[in-house]
Amino acid sequence: MTLAARTSVSAPAPAGDLWRALARRLTRNGIETPMLDAEVLLRHVTGWSRETLLRTPEVELDALQQQQLAELGEKRCRGVPVARLIGRKEFWSLEFLLSDETLVPRPESETLIEAALKGGGKDDSLRLLDLGTGCGCLLLSLLHEYRHSSGVGIDISAGAVATARCNAERLSLEDRARFQTGNWNTRTEDIANERFDILVSNPPYIRSGDIGGLQKEVREHDPRIALDGGGDGMDSLRAIIAIAPKLLRPNGRVLIEIGAGQSGEILSLMENQPFKEIRKHKDLAGIDRVIEGIVSKNLILPTRTTTISHYGSTGSI
Ligand SMILES: C[S@@+](CC[C@H](N)C(=O)[O-])C[C@H]1O[C@@H](n2cnc3c(N)ncnc32)[C@H](O)[C@@H]1O
Numbered sequence: 001m002t003l004a005a006r007t008s009v010s011a012p013a014p015a016g017d018l019w020r021a022l023a024r025r026l027t028r029n030g031i032e033t034p035m036l037d038a039e040v041l042l043r044h045v046t047g048w049s050r051e052t053l054l055r056t057p058e059v060e061l062d063a064l065q066q067q068q069l070a071e072l073g074e075k076r077c078r079g080v081p082v083a084r085l086i087g088r089k090e091f092w093s094l095e096f097l098l099s100d101e102t103l104v105p106r107p108e109s110e111t112l113i114e115a116a117l118k119g120g121g122k123d124d125s126l127r128l129l130d131l132g133t134g135c136g137c138l139l140l141s142l143l144h145e146y147r148h149s150s151g152v153g154i155d156i157s158a159g160a161v162a163t164a165r166c167n168a169e170r171l172s173l174e175d176r177a178r179f180q181t182g183n184w185n186t187r188t189e190d191i192a193n194e195r196f197d198i199l200v201s202n203p204p205y206i207r208s209g210d211i212g213g214l215q216k217e218v219r220e221h222d223p224r225i226a227l228d229g230g231g232d233g234m235d236s237l238r239a240i241i242a243i244a245p246k247l248l249r250p251n252g253r254v255l256i257e258i259g260a261g262q263s264g265e266i267l268s269l270m271e272n273q274p275f276k277e278i279r280k281h282k283d284l285a286g287i288d289r290v291i292e293g294i295v296s297k298n299l300i301l302p303t304r305t306t307t308i309s310h311y312g313s314t315g316s317i
Helices: 003-008 015-028 034-046 050-055 063-077 082-086 107-118 137-145 158-170 208-213 235-247 263-271
Strands: 088-091 094-097 127-131 150-155 177-181 196-201 248-257 275-282 288-295 305-308 314-316
Touching (some): 015 034, 015 063, 034 063, 082 088, 150 158, 158 177, 235 248
Parallel strands (some): 150 177, 196 248
16 A cells, blocks of 8 residues: 555554555655665654564554654655754764754764764863854764863854754753854954863865755755855865964864865865874765864974874875
8 A cells, every 4th residue: 555545544554564655655756765764754753763663563553643654755755854854863873953053963074073082081171162063963972972071062053052052951961061152253262262172163165156066955954054165165164274273272182074175275274274293084985074183382384194094094195
């Protein structure tokens, strides 16, 4: 029986049948991960765990649940991302609520968390700063790991700041995480009047002219201000690299997410600022995804630049 036929009647229907029917419909509409998407939507409607769904697919959904599932399926077929439909996204094995003002966290951004943790200090009491915090996923994931640390998340969007605060409470991190609006294009003192041990950022880095060619799910559903890095995609990266030394203590670390193909220019920018031990970290697709550097008051040029692969191999450039 088709999903449409299922939803036109009020008779209860088994979850397993609805799952398969929705997956077939998503496939016909060109959705790349139909079984997974259908599963997530089904679990959202029922509130079931994955185990419950797999163990008891014969359990039936009532008419209202079927109606909700059909509506979500319809929107998914029209290209609304699953994370937007259910209003949350998993990142670093933690759940983050989303709002219209927040980017959906990307798996490749976990490269930044891995890179930060490789630098150690998990038992230290550190001060962290996250510029462009969005839903707060970078700062809150790091504070989840750095149990004795605290930090500040800044975003230009008041809606994003409100969402990040909400996520801090849900993760019981509100005592160690503060979120406020701010703009990295203003004076450093307006961003923060203290110096931090670690600065992280995943700024907008897409070229303005490339945004129209992005996947519909990104182009139409992520906030433009979270994507648009200006004409060459580097406006925000330049601004953050310029202010980072003023926001960090000597020997403080900066870790910035970058787009594919941007590492060469970013390395040059970093090398012209007081950073040492500049490194690139690759994501799981082998793309240079994160640039890291350590602030040195006196050192103008880096001593060495290293590439770190998250598959474990290390090389020098
Ligand atoms: C690519 S999103 C990253 C969100 C989140 N940190 C993540 O990794 O999923 C960039 C964020 O920077 C914020 N942003 C853009 N321009 C800004 C500016 N000038 N000052 C502060 N935040 C800005 C956007 O609102 C957005 O939340």
